[in-house]
Amino acid sequence: MNSLLPLVRNEMLKLWKKKRFFVIIGIIAVLIPIFTYAQLRVSLDRQEQIGTSDWRVSLQQRINDYANRMSSPRVIEEWRKWMSVEVQRLQYYLDHDVNPEEPSGVTFTREFVKNAVGLFVPLLVMVIASDLVSSEHAQGTIKLLLTRPVSRWKVLLSKYLAMLLYVSLIVTALAALCYIISGAVFGYGGWHAPTLIGFQVAGADIDTSNVNMIAQWRFILMELGLVFYTGVLVGCIALMVSVIVRSTAAGMGIMLATLIAGTILSNMVSSWESAKYFFMVNMDLVRYLSGDIPPIEGMNLSFSLWVLTVWAAASIIVSFSVFTRRDVY
Amino acid sequence: MKTSRWLWPLLAISSLAACLLLISGLIYGISTILYPAESNLQRVNVERDDQLNEDGVWTILALGDSITKGTGDATSKGYAGQVRDAVDAWDDTEVRLINMAVNGYTTEQLHTQIEQQNGVIVSIQQADAILLSIGVNDLYTPGEEVLPEDVADSMTQALSRIEDIVQALTELNTDVRILYTGLYHPLREIDPDGELAALLREWNYQVMQVADAYPQVVFVPTYDLFGDNGTRYLSGDHYHPNEEGYKRIAARIMQVLEEDWHE
Numbered sequence: 001m002n003s004l005l006p007l008v009r010n011e012m013l014k015l016w017k018k019k020r021f022f023v024i025i026g027i028i029a030v031l032i033p034i035f036t037y038a039q040l041r042v043s044l045d046r047q048e049q050i051g052t053s054d055w056r057v058s059l060q061q062r063i064n065d066y067a068n069r070m071s072s073p074r075v076i077e078e079w080r081k082w083m084s085v086e087v088q089r090l091q092y093y094l095d096h097d098v099n100p101e102e103p104s105g106v107t108f109t110r111e112f113v114k115n116a117v118g119l120f121v122p123l124l125v126m127v128i129a130s131d132l133v134s135s136e137h138a139q140g141t142i143k144l145l146l147t148r149p150v151s152r153w154k155v156l157l158s159k160y161l162a163m164l165l166y167v168s169l170i171v172t173a174l175a176a177l178c179y180i181i182s183g184a185v186f187g188y189g190g191w192h193a194p195t196l197i198g199f200q201v202a203g204a205d206i207d208t209s210n211v212n213m214i215a216q217w218r219f220i221l222m223e224l225g226l227v228f229y230t231g232v233l234v235g236c237i238a239l240m241v242s243v244i245v246r247s248t249a250a251g252m253g254i255m256l257a258t259l260i261a262g263t264i265l266s267n268m269v270s271s272w273e274s275a276k277y278f279f280m281v282n283m284d285l286v287r288y289l290s291g292d293i294p295p296i297e298g299m300n301l302s303f304s305l306w307v308l309t310v311w312a313a314a315s316i317i318v319s320f321s322v323f324t325r326r327d328v329y
Numbered sequence: 330m331k332t333s334r335w336l337w338p339l340l341a342i343s344s345l346a347a348c349l350l351l352i353s354g355l356i357y358g359i360s361t362i363l364y365p366a367e368s369n370l371q372r373v374n375v376e377r378d379d380q381l382n383e384d385g386v387w388t389i390l391a392l393g394d395s396i397t398k399g400t401g402d403a404t405s406k407g408y409a410g411q412v413r414d415a416v417d418a419w420d421d422t423e424v425r426l427i428n429m430a431v432n433g434y435t436t437e438q439l440h441t442q443i444e445q446q447n448g449v450i451v452s453i454q455q456a457d458a459i460l461l462s463i464g465v466n467d468l469y470t471p472g473e474e475v476l477p478e479d480v481a482d483s484m485t486q487a488l489s490r491i492e493d494i495v496q497a498l499t500e501l502n503t504d505v506r507i508l509y510t511g512l513y514h515p516l517r518e519i520d521p522d523g524e525l526a527a528l529l530r531e532w533n534y535q536v537m538q539v540a541d542a543y544p545q546v547v548f549v550p551t552y553d554l555f556g557d558n559g560t561r562y563l564s565g566d567h568y569h570p571n572e573e574g575y576k577r578i579a580a581r582i583m584q585v586l587e588e589d590w591h592e
Contacts (some may be wrong), residue, residue: 009337009341012337012340012341012344013336013337013340016336016340054451054452054455056375056447056448056451057427057448057451057452057455058448059448060429060446060447060448060449060451060452061427061428061429061448063446063448064428064429064430064431067431067432068398068431068432071431071432071433072432091446094446094447094448095372095373095445095447096370096371096372096373097373097375097447164348165341165344165345165347165348166344168344168347168348168350168351169343169344169347171347171351172347172350172351196370197361197362197365198361198362198365198366198368208368209367209368210365210366210367210368211368211370212365212366212368212369212370213370218357221350221353221354221357221358222354222355222357222358222361223354223358224350224351224354225351225352225353225354225355225356225357225358225359226354226355226358226359228351228352228354228355229355288362289358289361289362301359301362301363302363305359
């Protein structure tokens, strides 16, 4: 422990000096205003189209819109299922007089984080984690690091801890910036707006026997926790790649390809059942909170958590065994 | 490498705090999802609110089946959209159309919709005019064989529901104008003996009687609009009207609304 703390400190400060965290903050600070504006346009457009500001009427119209599209015989089965679940979920909100999209900075944050878990957060984590080891090789500093009187596994462990701490910073900063920026447009309230959780998807139907109402801040807290777990998993995989592949560019390429393949897969794997063992298909844990339909039927939170944990554990084992045995020259 | 003295403590404390917060959120989230509490939520019924109609906007609400939805119209406006545009052209009053019609709806589904969908209940109270078409899906399914005996059977039930629907609508909004679009006969070619024609005429006659019992309800006939060369006004499916057909229905409705408007 005595030797580990300075190592973690060293890693944290090194990452800080590399200005990677500023890059991430910059990316977030540029993207969120764009999405805030887009969201504003969408809600103004919708209001204009329907000609009413009463959310109950516009939500009801959206529901009936889905119902109409479902009635067409040309709709793909997957879509029909998705719309059927969506119709039942939204109608449940309406039946209980809860606005699922009460416009506020908190609601925007909730929705943004939910959509960010699949690709955006993993990419940000990758910016930090994918060259943690390989850059030491590239710059030749790996020798300096390994000639210190500490065991190799401690060096690697300190990198893992630094990654873990930075992932927490990224997720928190994402939510905070999202709230601050979008709040300027949508208002800073909404912490106590009612939110429904506990929808269980069963095929094309939804089970509402466990649906409960919670304050929105609780939803966001849980949501961020789940996003954090996904972020740490991505960090572990990226670190493993960075241990195995000595070139930073190649490591980043591998991670990018994997993540993007994952989003494509999630949209098309529904008929390929064994694809559910890929970690990329399981990254969106937030859907189990909001009650969205999972990419493959039968997936649930415990399954996804198991898959993610097994992948993370395997990547940790691989990187430790490679890192402690590899010849450095 | 010069590092300011406070950077490390600041970084360590903030990241550690963030980490603990997120871990507690994770545990909270997992336990909430895995061990959900029994739901104790009750359906909330919208309260009747007479203010809803007083918003200064002339609201047209469209309810019913695919005819009101506008299926078959290339511009997807349907007769409801045409009516909206025509009323909008009259004067400066702001007009809005809320279309809640769903393809394939039957009288039973419409009745449930009016009783249960909160968004529909709100818009009924907002409405100044309700455009309604319903019943044809109770009688027969297009594309399937039509058996006159079956049609006659389902008619009685459907007619009593029409009455329930009108009753429910007028209870929610006493001064709303309700315009019921009558049925026309798109299948004349496959009905040479006129068996179905007789039933459709009977239906229209019965609904007209219901309409007469309520001063707000007007029956708008369309049977003659799609006569022997009616296919000209039907869309590619030989069942729903096309853009021109919907224009003809809209013209009829406008005649009723114009009369109201000038009163």
